[in-house]
Amino acid sequence: MDVELRPVLESDLPTFYAHQSDPVACAIAGFPSRVQTEFFAHWHRILVDPGVKCRAIVADDVLVGNVVAFGLDGHREVGYWLDRPQWGNGIATAALRAFLAIELLRPLHGNAAVTNLGSIRVLEKCGFRLDHADSQRVGLVLD
Numbered sequence: 300m301d302v303e304l305r306p307v308l309e310s311d312l313p314t315f316y317a318h319q320s321d322p323v324a325c326a327i328a329g330f331p332s333r334v335q336t337e338f339f340a341h342w343h344r345i346l347v348d349p350g351v352k353c354r355a356i357v358a359d360d361v362l363v364g365n366v367v368a369f370g371l372d373g374h375r376e377v378g379y380w381l382d383r384p385q386w387g388n389g390i391a392t393a394a395l396r397a398f399l400a401i402e403l404l405r406p407l408h409g410n411a412a413v414t415n416l417g418s419i420r421v422l423e424k425c426g427f428r429l430d431h432a433d434s435q436r437v438g439l440v441l442d
């Protein structure tokens with residue numbers, strides 16, 4: 300599968316909104332979905348924030364998700380979201396690897412629910428190591 304990153308377009312937002320509205324994905328990720336107005340306001344802030352780097356993930360010419368790096372509590376964090384029918388095809392791993400070549404700030408942190416084994420595995424495959432964990436969430440870091 301051909302996986303590419305490109306800048307996020309305003310016209311991508313309805314598709315991202317649909318991806319993050321999936322209750323199964325939200326339960327696994329441990330994040331509540333945002334209501335539509337809140338979601339669009341959030342992305343409109345992101346798109347003009349010079350401290351945020353975001354890319355759309357395109358697999359075989361289909362928009363399948365996004366990957367984002369941002370500042371949080373004094374450190375740099377990465378996050379990503381993929382449309383559920385696309386899971387399990389190596390897309391997130393390929394997308395994060397490509398993103399790490401353009402997001403160069405280190406250390407870079409990743410954070411996942413302890414039950415989100417797919418996300419933890421994606422981070423590990425991209426070189427992140429375990430940093431901390433509690434009963435709810437696991438933090439990994441790329442030095």
Ligand SMILES: CC(C)(COP(=O)(O)OP(=O)(O)OC[C@H]1O[C@@H](n2cnc3c(N)ncnc32)[C@H](O)[C@@H]1OP(=O)(O)O)[C@@H](O)C(=O)NCCC(=O)NCCS
Nearest residue numbers: 328380381386387388389390391392410411416417418420
């Ligand atoms: C997490 C997410 C990005 C993974 O995307 P993906 O394209 O399926 O990931 P990949 O196919 O590149 O890799 C997934 C890896 O996790 C493994 N995996 C997936 N589910 C697993 C599970 N339940 N137990 C163990 N391993 C699991 C896969 O086998 C694969 O590892 P492998 O290549 O060694 O076999 C996707 O599920 C998603 O968008 N989820 C909703 C949003 C989310 O959780 N974002 C991250 C917030 S921290």
